[in-house]
Amino acid sequence: MAIMTYIQAITSALREEMLRDEKVFVLGEDVGKKGGVFRATDGLYDEFGEYRVLDTPLSESAIAGVGIGAAMYGMRPVAEMQFADFILPAVNQIISEAAKIRYRSNNDWNVPMTIRAPYGGGVHGALYHSQSVEAIFANQPGLKIVMPSTPYDAKGLLKSAIRDNDPVLFFEHKRAYRLLKGEVPEEDYTLPIGKAEVKREGADITVITYGLCVHFALQAAEKLEKEGISTHILDLRTVYPLDKDSIIEAAKKTGKVLLITEDNKEGSIIGEVAAIIAENCLFDLDAPIKRLAGPDVPAMPYAPTMEKFFMINPEKCEKAMRDLAEF
Amino acid sequence: MTTEKITMPQLGESVTEGTISTWLVSVGDKVNKYDPIAEVLTDKVNAEVPSSFTGKIVELTVEEGKTVAVGDVICIIEVEGNDSVTTEHENKENVVLEKQNTDHTDHSMKKRYSPAVLRLAQENDIDLTSVMGTGRGGRITRKDIEKLLETGITNSTNNPSQPRESHESNKGKSTAPAESVSAALDGDIEIPVTGVRRAISEKMVRSKQEIPHAWMTVEVDVTDLVSFRDSKKDEFKRKEGFNLTYFAFFVKAVATALKKYPQLNSTWAGDKIIQRKDVHLSIAVAANDSLFVPVIKHADEKSIKGIARDIHELAMKAREKRLTQEDIQGGTFTVNNTGSFGSIQSMGIINHPQAAILQVESIVKRPVIINNMFAARDMVNLCLSLDHRILDGLICGQFLREIKQTLEKMNEDTISIY
Numbered sequence: 001m002a003i004m005t006y007i008q009a010i011t012s013a014l015r016e017e018m019l020r021d022e023k024v025f026v027l028g029e030d031v032g033k034k035g036g037v038f039r040a041t042d043g044l045y046d047e048f049g050e051y052r053v054l055d056t057p058l059s060e061s062a063i064a065g066v067g068i069g070a071a072m073y074g075m076r077p078v079a080e081m082q083f084a085d086f087i088l089p090a091v092n093q094i095i096s097e098a099a100k101i102r103y104r105s106n107n108d109w110n111v112p113m114t115i116r117a118p119y120g121g122g123v124h125g126a127l128y129h130s131q132s133v134e135a136i137f138a139n140q141p142g143l144k145i146v147m148p149s150t151p152y153d154a155k156g157l158l159k160s161a162i163r164d165n166d167p168v169l170f171f172e173h174k175r176a177y178r179l180l181k182g183e184v185p186e187e188d189y190t191l192p193i194g195k196a197e198v199k200r201e202g203a204d205i206t207v208i209t210y211g212l213c214v215h216f217a218l219q220a221a222e223k224l225e226k227e228g229i230s231t232h233i234l235d236l237r238t239v240y241p242l243d244k245d246s247i248i249e250a251a252k253k254t255g256k257v258l259l260i261t262e263d264n265k266e267g268s269i270i271g272e273v274a275a276i277i278a279e280n281c282l283f284d285l286d287a288p289i290k291r292l293a294g295p296d297v298p299a300m301p302y303a304p305t306m307e308k309f310f311m312i313n314p315e316k317c318e319k320a321m322r323d324l325a326e327f
Numbered sequence: 328m329t330t331e332k333i334t335m336p337q338l339g340e341s342v343t344e345g346t347i348s349t350w351l352v353s354v355g356d357k358v359n360k361y362d363p364i365a366e367v368l369t370d371k372v373n374a375e376v377p378s379s380f381t382g383k384i385v386e387l388t389v390e391e392g393k394t395v396a397v398g399d400v401i402c403i404i405e406v407e408g409n410d411s412v413t414t415e416h417e418n419k420e421n422v423v424l425e426k427q428n429t430d431h432t433d434h435s436m437k438k439r440y441s442p443a444v445l446r447l448a449q450e451n452d453i454d455l456t457s458v459m460g461t462g463r464g465g466r467i468t469r470k471d472i473e474k475l476l477e478t479g480i481t482n483s484t485n486n487p488s489q490p491r492e493s494h495e496s497n498k499g500k501s502t503a504p505a506e507s508v509s510a511a512l513d514g515d516i517e518i519p520v521t522g523v524r525r526a527i528s529e530k531m532v533r534s535k536q537e538i539p540h541a542w543m544t545v546e547v548d549v550t551d552l553v554s555f556r557d558s559k560k561d562e563f564k565r566k567e568g569f570n571l572t573y574f575a576f577f578v579k580a581v582a583t584a585l586k587k588y589p590q591l592n593s594t595w596a597g598d599k600i601i602q603r604k605d606v607h608l609s610i611a612v613a614a615n616d617s618l619f620v621p622v623i624k625h626a627d628e629k630s631i632k633g634i635a636r637d638i639h640e641l642a643m644k645a646r647e648k649r650l651t652q653e654d655i656q657g658g659t660f661t662v663n664n665t666g667s668f669g670s671i672q673s674m675g676i677i678n679h680p681q682a683a684i685l686q687v688e689s690i691v692k693r694p695v696i697i698n699n700m701f702a703a704r705d706m707v708n709l710c711l712s713l714d715h716r717i718l719d720g721l722i723c724g725q726f727l728r729e730i731k732q733t734l735e736k737m738n739e740d741t742i743s744i745y
Contacts, residue, residue: 255469256469284446286442286444286469326462
């Protein structure tokens with residue numbers, strides 16, 4: 001197996017799917033000749049040409065709209081939003097059209113489209129380059145939202161997203177792109193969308209999270225292990241629809257649950273996770289369900305100190321985890 | 328390599344200084360952050376001071392037993408790397424592990440049960456009140472219960488609080504007849520332990536278990552007292568209508584000595600000793616199958632006649648079972664007239680919660696050497712049982728000598744009965 005960065009895993013998934021299925025094409029701002037601002041589509045333009053790697057105008061609603069139309073026509077578009085922050089002009093297309101076409105047409109039409117977007121902070125991106133937008137889409141039946149935490153998961157899940165017959169939002173943490181490295185198989189593989197995964201077995205507390213925060217939690221768990229605190233970590237991987245069975249199982253395992261997200265606390269994905277646990281695990285709970293999340297302020301600040309205040313990091317995870325363990 | 332200073336932490340809101348009672352490390356020792364390095368005594372707590380750094384102890388700047396102000400440097404430590412940026416901050420929130428707190432103060436969460444704990448307790452019939460919690464504030468965690476179940480112990484009588492329980496059941500047991508010898512054989516008589524007998528047994532067990540007893544005996548020459556009392560007793564009986572007993576003289580001597588040595592007129596109260604101002608003497612009165620200890624109130628203020636009257640009346644009441652609660656409470660020291668049974672030496676059990684008991688033995692005529700000549704003298708032994716938590720041999724010796732001298736000086740010229 002090869003060691004790959006998170007973004008290399010993305011690129012190789014795109015390339016392999018384009019090789020495997022000629023209906024697969026990518027479109028987005030600067031994805032062609034430039035290879036994407038983060039180089040996620042690096043080399044694809046040269047390999048597959050301008051008709052399968054489309055540079056689009058600066059119009060996210062058009063990117064989504066073109067993708068929806070092509071998908072309904074039988075293509076498998078992979079649209080890139082340069083930053084998740086910029087997806088907002090496309091929300092109408094995604095929620096009102098992509099998410100609802102199968103339902104509206106009584107199964108006659110469907111939208112096998114993937115929309116990739118880098119999200120998250122901690123890269124001094126400030127207001128327009130740091131947001132977590134998953135919660136905006138997370139109550140729209142018809143959509144799937146995938147947020148992988150490792151190179152291995154990213155590649156396997158992106159392939160599944162491209163092969164999925166309905167629209168999938170695929171959010172990649174931009175800080176993970178070059179920060180995270182991991183073993184990725186060379187042969188073709190996919191991972192199931194809608195399935196969470198236990199990233200660490202433990203007995204004292206359960207942490208449920210997704211995306212980059214999985215790594216913060218893993219690092220904190222490593223430290224706490226030395227203090228005798230054993231942490232069970234569930235990576236949601238798909239944040240909509242949620243893998244209820246895995247969530248319930250993980251919560252019941254220890255009865256002490258900490259939910260972590262980088263998003264603003266109120267109205268975030270983990271609020272829904274908390275509700276699932278509250279509905280199903282009352283008699284196994286040994287502590288209040290705790291949440292560690294970004295503060296409820298409008299945006300990630302630019303000043304490094306303020307950004308640090310906003311961002312989740314291993315220290316914050318460790319503190320919250322220890323606190324719960326001691327309860 | 329840099330050195331860092333560890334200062335005397337604030338060990339309570341109003342505490343301004345602390346005494347290093349014990350250093351737990353010495354120069355050259357390697358310590359990890361949060362390792363305890365010293366035990367500190369303040370007027371509020373006993374606490375361990377944890378290290379704020381990982382490193383090597385270079386110098387202990389304060390000797391054991393020395394008291395320093397909060398914030399004073401107590402030790403210097405050599406730290407690897409340079410993390411002095413965090414020093415200020417770390418020092419300020421120097422974590423102090425208050426023994427008091429962790430041991431028994433904070434049980435605020437003891438009775439807050441989570442749904443999981445309640446369910447497990449109900450399913451497995453566990454009495455939560457007897458489970459020790461390891462969570463914050465003494466909370467019983469799900470893991471506590473799971474561990475309990477893992478060890479296969481589901482019966483509430485056998486969980487972590489066992490030591491306390493077994494202690495209590497031991498107490499109960501020792502007042503009852505031992506199991507192995509409890510079977511009555513043919514012809515044996517079984518006497519149920521009830522009422523006064525049970526009260527006596529419980530009190531004796533409690534006293535003997537709680538109080539570390541020690542004993543002393545002095546020999547007193549009461550020849551003069553005997554001849555004085557013999558010369559007066561008939562006349563006294565005629566005039567007053569009750570007996571002028573030897574015991575009254577002994578009680579008087581004890582009451583006087585207690586005023587001089589109030590240490591013996593005291594009570595052990597856990598973290599303190601309470602010295603009583605009033606001298607109320609309990610006297611042991613045997614009545615058939617029972618033993619009562621009524622009280623002569625303010626014995627030090629009474630004449631020998633007054634004491635003799637009290638003894639007479641209290642003994643009558645005890646035999647006629649007329650003693651009231653008022654008659655038997657408030658005693659601060661006990662005098663026991665074992666001599667009336669013919670005993671010449673005995674080791675009394677202290678009348679809990681008093682500090683001592685004095686046994687007045689039989690007065691016997693014995694040959695005694697005085698001025699290198701044998702003489703026939705009236706001798707009596709005074710046997711003292713003392714609570715060694717409160718009292719030591721020195722003070723008790725002085726107390727007994729005081730009584731001895733008082734009694735030996737008692738004669739026609741010195742005693743006033745009235």
